[in-house]
Amino acid sequence: MKLFDDLPSMDHLRSEDMSLVQVIIPVESAHRAVSYLGELGLLQLKDLNEDKSPFQRTFVNQVKRCGEMSRKLRFFGDQISKAGITASPCPASQQVIDLEELEVRLSEHEAELLEMNANSEKLRQTYNELLEFKLVLLKAGGFLVAAQNHAVPAETELVESIYSKKDDESLFLLEQSVQPEPSSKAGLRFISGIICKSKELTFERMLFRATRGNMFFNQAPAGEQVMDPVSGEMVEKTVFVVFFSGEQAKNKILKICQAFGASCYPVPEENSKQMQLTREVSLRLSELEATLDAGNRHRNKALASIASQLWNWIIMVKKEKGVYDTLNMLNFDVTKKCLVGEGWCPTFAKPQIKEALEHASIHSNSQVGIIFHDMDSFESPPTYFRTNWFTHAFQEIVDAYGVARYQEANPAVYSVITFPFLFAVMFGDWGHGLCLLLGSLILILREKKLGSQKLGSFMEMAFGGRYVVLLMALFSIYCGLIYNEFFSVPFQIFGKSAYKCRDSSCSDAHTAGLIKYRDPYPFGVDPRWRGSRSELPFLNSLKMKMSILLGVSQMNLGIILSYFDAKFHGSSLDVRYQFMPQMIFLNSLFGYLALLIVIKWCTGSQADLYHVMIYMFLNPTGDLGENKLFWGQKELQILLLLMAIVAVPWMLFPKPFILRKLHTERFQGRTYGILGTSEMDVDHDPDSARRQHHEDFNFSEVFVHQMIHSIEFVLGAVSNTASYLRLWALSLAHSELSTVFYEKLLLLAWGYDSVIIRIAGLAVFAFATAFILLMMETLSAFLHALRLHWVEFMGKFYHGDGYKFKPFSFKLLADEED
């Protein structure tokens, strides 16, 4: 234990030392101070107005203004993306404008844009109407000509067009061109118009019903798409001509047309008039088109100028909103002249914050300085780990399980190496490892470029974990060299193989095995073993034992970390009644197994370890026979067994009883004490955020909790050790799968003498390697490594019930998605 005390302090293992601080800011410098704090990004202010609804807070008007501005900005963004302008954020124009100016400018831009939109909308509507009119003229004219040809001449005289009641300005030019002849007699008349294709069927049916079948409906597709004024989308339309008779029918039909949103346009009877009208309409159309184009160009120019600034403005408004949101969390002091805020900051950052606050009070010419001081705190501070580009991803992996309790041992420190390593044990193939390495190197080399742009969700994940992938790839290469697999093919890199075949044809390698004739292969698995009789049994035995060794050491590391935690928090109770029995229990059973494995490897003994372990429980005093590995094994086994049995009640019973004793001792004779202390509290420090809650000691709860904990540990020791065998299982699956792809795909295809089959085989092999082995297997090995860390390793010591330090920072604010 002395050894542990002398170790250097382990800064990386613990989260930053946090302190609860109070800032008292005069109102005049509040805004500047908070924005400086935002630039610094190291202070997390607590919401002191939680009971107030958002609109009752002090700076609600400013927040509203920011909301309004961001609405305008969203509107601009919408318009810009609709117009198809690619916003090129120009960082050059960094002229500083303040919020008021921005607000004015934004509303100017909005008014301008709205006006332009309205104008172009009007023009567009006119244009559409003319376009529709043209279509009607073209199509309906055809019907009329056909109708005239078929109709009796006497009747044709009576045919005349009716004006639709539409008094749009687009029709003014028509008024002089066609005058309806007064219809003296009820004859056959017609109405022509245009309607959405989707509504046409119901329209016809409705007309039929309304006129009781006394009408003739002619329709033809318009051929061109027309913009719908409501949705702004292009829709298919149909031109129709309805022939009918009678005044009442006309009214009805016009009403129905109106109800269906069909636009009616009058078409003159004679061909010559039609031609003339068509010409006029076309002329006007081309004029309008020119006007519209000009308007669009103008609008696009305006939008482009906005687009260049849009990003800066968005950031600025976001920052302002952040500042006011933060200011809203502060409390007014009694005099209403100062704002009071409480919050957490890392202890190391105090001088920086002080400096920033001083700058703020100087820059805003405040008479009174900003007060910044420490407070006592009784609640648990937030957890803040300083990470860098490399450790960030690993910390994220740990945080995904749960954020560490304040100053709890941080498993991420160990995960940096153990995580990629355990992954590699399952993914051991240096060919695949090289592929991964290549991928991660591409990501890392293009870090600058990729970091600035938005990626898809999958790429985002791969990019975020690029350094994890890099380490995983390096370890995969290392493990692959040990397993001696390159896309499942063994290579003789480190010297000559120690084995040779029994005869020159080597036909009995599968059945009889090989002969050893020289020193063992210096590094990793002997390449000659591939395909030999002893390949699988040997590799299985190796990987299985290796898994157990790795597992037992990682679990031991977990328990040792729980010791450091207990020591750090000064809880000797946990050391004595939790750490010690746990250590003894695990090591007397599985530590012993690990020891046996090492002895077996060193001595080359033939002992059956299953047998040893099983009979250690079933028949501890029995004779070991040929399974004896060392002198005194039987006695040692009995001793270990007894220790393991003792360890179980040791971790179960004492702790809750001692806790109860401590509790009753603490409260003995406190009957008269409570009043005194509470008074003293008030006198002591009225400023401190002291929220003392009376902890009730519930013995049965504590006992049940301890019981669950102990049972979980005892059962977990067995199941977790077994769980590490997944290292072996996945590594076996990986190597077998890649062997299948290599032998059954590539070699099979290579066996043919045709180029096409060879290329096809190669393609399928490459595809299977890339998608199944490199992507799916990577994912599965990653998940299994994740599980081993979360459950088997972190379960031994990690609480993970803390909360993250979320400072008010402009940098985080800008990254936030909106």
Next chain:
Amino acid sequence: MYGFEALTFNIHGGYLEAIVRGHRSGLLTASDYNNLCQCETLDDIKMHLSATEYGPYLQNEPSPLHTTTVVEKCTLKLVDEYKHMLCQATEPLSTFLEYITYGYMIDNVVLIVTGTLHERDVQELLEKCHPLGMFDSIATLAVAQNMRELYRLVLVDTPLAPYFSECITSEDLDDMNIEIMRNTLYKAYLEDFYNFCQKLGGATAEIMSDLLAFEADRRAVNITINSIGTELTRDDRRKLYSNFGLLYPYGHEELAISEDIDQVRSVMEKYPPYQSIFAKISYGESQMLDKAFYEEEVKRLCLAFEQQFHYAVFFAYMRLREQEIRNLMWISECVAQNQKSRIHDSVVFIF
């Protein structure tokens, strides 16, 4: 097969039930209402609502806000949710969901017909229609001159057609006729919906029959109170009551001959569930009756969520959301007109 829905319900209905329960947990809470009641301007309301599920619907509205915009956007959210559920639903749930909209359809038909009678612009009327009760040819309603035309031209294509069989007359439309038409349609609709739910069986039938019976009884009371002092005869009045519900048949007989509100009250007090409603209202008062009925309805609708594996939750959710929108409308009206003291007059809390 009552009691065995649990075996098979989730095959088709599980996803949507989860969805609707999720939506339900998005209803405004007590503290939300508390905060809303303290708002000073409509912008405050918008700000508060932006923190709720209504946020995305309101955030792009320019700032001088109107009550109508708030209501419109909130309704839009309900419609979006309804449409999503309808798209996902399979038979018979999709039919059930469609049944819910028929009520809105009847209201829209009546609105348009009344509007045209008073020579309003059709487009303006269409904007006022509830979006859930829209159908293709709704605008054509303006063409019709009498009931027969109304039916033959337009409604024959809509699901409301079968309900129309009782009110096809050649009489010209007037206010009284339209009101009778509305109630006849509603009666037929409620009865049809009731039968449909009975056919579904199980918990749906049980809960829906309770909810629909309450609806029918409430309508019966409203018809009675509104027709007091009009030229509607007793028999005509009797015809407008739905043929189910707690009041059917004896209560209806008594309601039909009631001549003033206190007689209605004495009829209703014979029925224990309605006794409590009328106990809240002093004699001779009918103003607060609506609110009392709404409160009772909300209570029943909330209870529908206590049971699982049935369709009544969809009905209940739509109704609750509608009530919430009514509340929001009332609150925003009060805030907009500086009548904050009257907020509590008409808000029915949903918890």
